[in-house]
Amino acid sequence: MITLLTDFGLLDGYVGQLKAVIFEINPFVNIVDLTHDIEPYNLTQSAFLLSKTSERFPPDTIHVAVVDPGVGSTRRPLLAVTPKGSFVAPDNGILSAVLSEQSGRSTVFQISNQTYWRHPVSSTFHGRDIFGPVAAHLSLGLDPEKVGEEVSDPICHPVNKPIWADGKLQGEIVHIDRFGNLITNIDRELMNYRSSLSVFIKNEVITDLVANYSQSEGLMALPGSFDTLEIALNHGSAAKHLNAHVGDNVCVFDAF
Amino acid sequence: MITLLTDFGLLDGYVGQLKAVIFEINPFVNIVDLTHDIEPYNLTQSAFLLSKTSERFPPDTIHVAVVDPGVGSTRRPLLAVTPKGSFVAPDNGILSAVLSEQSGRSTVFQISNQTYWRHPVSSTFHGRDIFGPVAAHLSLGLDPEKVGEEVSDPICHPVNKPIWADGKLQGEIVHIDRFGNLITNIDRELMNYRSSLSVFIKNEVITDLVANYSQSEGLMALPGSFDTLEIALNHGSAAKHLNAHVGDNVCVFDAF
Amino acid sequence: MITLLTDFGLLDGYVGQLKAVIFEINPFVNIVDLTHDIEPYNLTQSAFLLSKTSERFPPDTIHVAVVDPGVGSTRRPLLAVTPKGSFVAPDNGILSAVLSEQSGRSTVFQISNQTYWRHPVSSTFHGRDIFGPVAAHLSLGLDPEKVGEEVSDPICHPVNKPIWADGKLQGEIVHIDRFGNLITNIDRELMNYRSSLSVFIKNEVITDLVANYSQSEGLMALPGSFDTLEIALNHGSAAKHLNAHVGDNVCVFDAF
Numbered sequence: 001m002i003t004l005l006t007d008f009g010l011l012d013g014y015v016g017q018l019k020a021v022i023f024e025i026n027p028f029v030n031i032v033d034l035t036h037d038i039e040p041y042n043l044t045q046s047a048f049l050l051s052k053t054s055e056r057f058p059p060d061t062i063h064v065a066v067v068d069p070g071v072g073s074t075r076r077p078l079l080a081v082t083p084k085g086s087f088v089a090p091d092n093g094i095l096s097a098v099l100s101e102q103s104g105r106s107t108v109f110q111i112s113n114q115t116y117w118r119h120p121v122s123s124t125f126h127g128r129d130i131f132g133p134v135a136a137h138l139s140l141g142l143d144p145e146k147v148g149e150e151v152s153d154p155i156c157h158p159v160n161k162p163i164w165a166d167g168k169l170q171g172e173i174v175h176i177d178r179f180g181n182l183i184t185n186i187d188r189e190l191m192n193y194r195s196s197l198s199v200f201i202k203n204e205v206i207t208d209l210v211a212n213y214s215q216s217e218g219l220m221a222l223p224g225s226f227d228t229l230e231i232a233l234n235h236g237s238a239a240k241h242l243n244a245h246v247g248d249n250v251c252v253f254d255a256f
Numbered sequence: 257m258i259t260l261l262t263d264f265g266l267l268d269g270y271v272g273q274l275k276a277v278i279f280e281i282n283p284f285v286n287i288v289d290l291t292h293d294i295e296p297y298n299l300t301q302s303a304f305l306l307s308k309t310s311e312r313f314p315p316d317t318i319h320v321a322v323v324d325p326g327v328g329s330t331r332r333p334l335l336a337v338t339p340k341g342s343f344v345a346p347d348n349g350i351l352s353a354v355l356s357e358q359s360g361r362s363t364v365f366q367i368s369n370q371t372y373w374r375h376p377v378s379s380t381f382h383g384r385d386i387f388g389p390v391a392a393h394l395s396l397g398l399d400p401e402k403v404g405e406e407v408s409d410p411i412c413h414p415v416n417k418p419i420w421a422d423g424k425l426q427g428e429i430v431h432i433d434r435f436g437n438l439i440t441n442i443d444r445e446l447m448n449y450r451s452s453l454s455v456f457i458k459n460e461v462i463t464d465l466v467a468n469y470s471q472s473e474g475l476m477a478l479p480g481s482f483d484t485l486e487i488a489l490n491h492g493s494a495a496k497h498l499n500a501h502v503g504d505n506v507c508v509f510d511a512f
Numbered sequence: 513m514i515t516l517l518t519d520f521g522l523l524d525g526y527v528g529q530l531k532a533v534i535f536e537i538n539p540f541v542n543i544v545d546l547t548h549d550i551e552p553y554n555l556t557q558s559a560f561l562l563s564k565t566s567e568r569f570p571p572d573t574i575h576v577a578v579v580d581p582g583v584g585s586t587r588r589p590l591l592a593v594t595p596k597g598s599f600v601a602p603d604n605g606i607l608s609a610v611l612s613e614q615s616g617r618s619t620v621f622q623i624s625n626q627t628y629w630r631h632p633v634s635s636t637f638h639g640r641d642i643f644g645p646v647a648a649h650l651s652l653g654l655d656p657e658k659v660g661e662e663v664s665d666p667i668c669h670p671v672n673k674p675i676w677a678d679g680k681l682q683g684e685i686v687h688i689d690r691f692g693n694l695i696t697n698i699d700r701e702l703m704n705y706r707s708s709l710s711v712f713i714k715n716e717v718i719t720d721l722v723a724n725y726s727q728s729e730g731l732m733a734l735p736g737s738f739d740t741l742e743i744a745l746n747h748g749s750a751a752k753h754l755n756a757h758v759g760d761n762v763c764v765f766d767a768f
Contacts, residue, residue: 003276010547123723178268178296212329288528467635
């Protein structure tokens, strides 16, 4: 199985061309779209969604992630082999969350062997000409070591982790989904240590810590599908209700 | 073949995770997206589109419909086996139109046998953990009776049917498509009984009853792709032109 | 492989129905979406994207293009067999760019043999009832001559080509992609004849002629993924920055 995560959108036929080169090399592979609606060039959003979504795929999945403002420059194309899947992507930080989660358990290669590229290689569309073809060959069983030499210094931006201070756990909103649910970077396991919690966000205190969306009438905090603390509003958008944005602080403390 | 109808949107990777679990269980099945753009939580829109769109699929198709505000609560997961296909969905009324069309010809089961679920089961994403896996197993030939016990009381909201009054047939707009065409609940067969009709909508009278979009210069009424009376505007949006919305009345009477 | 290009959008289930009839006839074919976001009825945009995107697919690909304001009227359904693939589409000019590129190397058939249609044929959805089924049968090896008689007069609107005047090459913007990049109709090969160029657009002169998006800080001109001259803005939208639209003039002349 090959997955695709890009900022290509669905209008311009870029995704179709990417799929065409993959199917031309391996007509029998299943291609799954993770998303093509990444905000153009947004590497933070990409790194988060790539890491969280890919976790649920079988470990032999090949993930193609192309959000690539430096396409055509000297930035390296990479292949990261991890226990949670293989990742084909530019060396621009898009793998930060994946590599940070799998630190010490991953091997990263620079994709330099042009045997598995599509030629001629354009200078503006490496998704079609490098990343897609390499992923397709990997899905046919290509040995990762064949794509190029191992590297030890992939770009890996620090991933914001929540911090404890003054008895409070301070995190932030890292994603807002289609329903207006606020996805935080506070791991659901951190919540297990507390019998009752309060969540402080945008001057509101949420004491409804629930298991699913139908257990509260209003704002609620719950362990969400991303396996982190999520703030939601019953039948509404927590994001609109709170005027909340990615990067806003979320604080968890013992309930009074 | 498995189809998917959800309110997940395409940004957040939820659809990709749903497809991953299906392909992991049955890599050879064809997955077709009906739509993922259902308005969040809109069960009326879901019920209509699910019923109308699924009609055109082969009867061995398995339709997965996940618009599920009560996810994680005690609402039952259901499997409905009908002459027009099998439907895997929450028991919240989303199957109303399907079951009403196939009344007396369907068997409904509560999905309770956890053998065919994905574990651990989250409390916020049963599409991935219950509905998807069960559909995948069904596509491999699983006997429907194995998913759980038969039930006789699925939630089935009454589906608005047009009514005759004072020699007029009064219906309503049940869907507006991308082109701004107004889809009504007036069955095309009802129109066959009349030699000439007038359609009254939003203070306009339409007498152009045509067979296709190029037969009128302006507003027209025609039997549409949903097999019901449709109001359209040549090369334009009838919805914008008439400022029409879902729920607005549409009246059909004999032409003068 | 079958590709789809339509103005159906993704909400209404029309694309799903089209895929259903294809998979019912050939469950083993790969279906790739080129785009379903064509502006309703926009044949110019369709003709351009169909021609440019299909170029990158294997020559045995069958492209289904359904932007069809005249559906149900007497406009003919066509099959064009070209060295760059086969095209199933209405005879309304959508094949203009494809046929103009492949002039003298294509054979065009009127799809008249109803054996390969889906019955009953609706008057508003020939994508599902004619174009899809015929494409599916072609993917199974159906001889193109079986679909109907050859025709010599498909509708073929003239495709705007850039012209030389006063030592300048005058072209226009033919597409704006998701990133706000301005795609012109000036072939990249025309640029190869010049050592240094200036590009004049919307009262701005661009002298940064580069190879990829990271080689300029601001507005730049480069050979783009569509194999034509493209105007881009580093990390931004050239379309917004210049308030540019499809049809705007773009002029290329020797740098001073």
